[in-house]
Amino acid sequence: MPLFLDTLKLMTTNKNDKKNLWQGTYDSAQKRLKQFTQLWSLQTLSDLPDRLKNLWEQLIGSYWFIPTACVIAGILLAPLLVTIDQHFDRETVREITFAFTGDDDAARAIMTAIAGAVLGVAGTTFSITIAVLSMASSQFGPRLLRNFLTDKPNQFVLGAFIGTFSYSLLVLKSIHKYDVSYGVPQLSVTFAIIMAIICALLLVYFVQHMVHAIQASHVIQNASNDAINNIHYWYSDCCDIQHQRNVEHHDVEQFHTWSATPVYPPRSGYIQQIYLESLMTLTQDYGGVVQMHVNLGDYVTDKNVIGYFYQRPKNHPLNQQKTATPHLAVVPRSPDGMFWQRFADCIRLEQRLAHSNDIAYSLGQMTEIAVRALSPGINDPKTAVNCVQSLTSCLSIMIRRQPPSPYHFYTPASDNDASDTVDHEQRSAILALVTHTPTIADFIDRSLGEIRRYAAADLMVLKALCQAMIDLSYARVNHAQQQTLLHELNLIKRAGEENLSYQELINDLIAMCQQAERFILDDDAQHQYFSYESEFSAHIRKALETQSS
Incomplete structure (x- = not known):
């Protein structure tokens, strides 16, 4: 009897545990669905593109992805062409010179x-x-493996092969033993023959493409083009006058004095994207400003402080607009659970x-190629020089363009009826987000x-870096950029002095750095041509001039 009671109690407990498990799963799913609905509201979808x-x-x-799309295309084309075959006149097909007109055995053999x-x-x-991937790695x-994996011609060639294979199998299945009731799909077999010829040509193209790709x-x-596209994405051609006026807003200097709450990432990982519009919408809903201290590509843990949420004080002017302009009313509130859930969706x-x-990731690809080329196992300084020249082209574009502003403002829309009663200051932009923007000096140091740190004992690469500072000086637009170039030039000279093997090599690098420094400091240098002439070359030139005279 006690054993029976224990068994009955155990069965009841198991049923209760299963019921609690299903109830917990249902509650969790319902909670997640509610959170998903709240997170993907119309306001959060401002970053949908x-x-x-x-x-x-x-x-x-x-x-x-592309090979799978080609397989699906082959699977859809096979029944489509077979259906067209069934409603197509056979005599008309025989009049086509390149069309297949054999029997079922020939069709089956070809397919x-x-x-x-x-x-x-x-x-x-x-x-x-x-x-190729093994060699590239x-x-x-x-x-750099991603550049090879995402190469569209490679994916399309592989997709064409397996797509043709899928198409041929399905057409082969539709060929009947006897030519009755549309047993031989002649147009479908003809299309398969054409695809086979195209695949043969694609194989030749694939070999030629891979030879150039490595x-x-x-x-x-390719890495340089990727970096230039990212530069054009972030850097603008000209300065935004209205944005510069917004930067003069009093909140830009005063928000550091507000009540601050540390901001933590939802989990560890690399920051791949910061959705600015969603983050600005979040700050407006909670009446404050978020300042981010990290940038794209930075690694953070779930315990890192990546920024702060500054809450507007109660006596702030933006909090006193409820009666005059209700659409501009901002009610500050402290971060709660929904704030952190929405913030986790903003990054x-x-x-x-x-x-x-x-941009740093794209520039880092060329930097990695140069560093590996300078390793003892590869020892290819020419490739490192090519990387320096490509990096110089990218950095030159960045120097000439307007960098992105760290200040992001929210401009509320004013009603037409109330436009006469609301003054200009009330309709001005509201500071919502402050991001961390690397400077040109940061990009030069990271690339x-x-x-320079790996090529300290290679005169060819050091002189290429010195020439890069000269090329960048043509694009400089302010004094700070000039000082950055002079600082990097001084580091190049010191690296050569401490690591080059021969004194003659050191003297050659120092002479080039001195001439480059004078060129960068010249106010009219951007309209002059720079040509380095070593002491030995100058001595030979003078000797030849003396003999000729």
């Missing part, structure tokens, strides 16, 4: 040969791709550093500075 763009880049960045051939070639192309660095100059050029964190709109 950026979110869709990130999703599309993730799909394109995967190696399976079997095409399916087997393209599948074998697809395996060959995949093997070639793996070999050792020579250019693992960060060249260092081609890899550097995108990844466990690995991936491609984004980060050319890294190469």
Whole structure:
């Protein structure tokens, strides 16, 4: 009897545990659905284009997306063309000179040969791709693998092969034993033959493309184009006058004195994207300003302080607009649970550093190629010089363009009826977000500075870096940029003095650095041509001039 009671009690407990488990799962799902509905409100969807763009880049960045799309296209084309065959006049098909007009055995043999051939070639192309990726990882660095994986021609060639294979299998299934009731889909077989010829041409193109893709100059050029696109995304051609007026707002200097709450990331990882519009909407709902101290590409943990939320004081002018202009009313409130949930949706964190709109990531690709080229195992200073020249082109564009402002303002829309009663100050922009923006000096130090530290004993690369400072001086627009170039030039000279093997090499580098320094300090240098002439070359030139005279 006690054993029976214990068994009955245990069964009741198990039923209660299962009921509690299902109830907990249902409550959790309901809670998550509620949070999802709140997070993806119409206000949060202000960054929808950026979110869709990130999703599309993730799909394109995967190696399976385009081949899978080609397989789906082949699966859809097969029944479509077979259906057209069933309603097409056979006599008309025989009048087409290149059309297939054989019996079912010939059609089955052709489709079997095409399916087997393209599948074998697809395996060959995949093997070639793996070999190229292995070589690229050792020579250019693992960060450059994405450029090879996301190469559209490679994905399309592989997709064409497996798409043709899928199409051939489905058409082969529709070929009947006897030619009765549309047994041989002649147009479908003809299309398969055409696709097989195209696949043969694509194989030749694939080999030629891979030969060019593994060249260092081609890899550097692709990384440079990627960096230039990111620069154009962040840097504008001219200064925004209205934005400069907004920067003079009194909140820009006073928000540091407000009540501050530390901001933590939801989890550890690399910051891949900061959705500015969603973050600005969040700050407006809670009546404050968020200042971010991290940038794209930075690694953070869940305990890092990545910024602060500054809450407006109660006596702030923006809090006293309820009666006159209700649409401008801001009611400050402290961060609560929903604030942190919405903030977690305003930034995108990844466990690995991936491609984004980060300029430093694009410049870092060329820097990594140069550093690996300077390693003893590769020892290719020419490639490092090419990287320095490409980085110089990118940095020159950045110097000439207007950098992004760290201050982001929210401009409330005024009603037409109340436009006469609301003065200009009330309709002015409201400070909502302050971001961390790297300077030109930071980018120079992370790119050319890294190469300088690894090329301290290579005169060729050091002179290329010195020439880079001269080329950048043509694009400088203010005194701060001039001082940055002079500082980097001094570091190049010191690196050569402490690491070059021969005194003659040191003297050659010092002479070039001195001439470069005089050129950068010249106010009219941007309209002059710089040409370095070593002491030995000057001595030979004078000797030749003396002999000729």
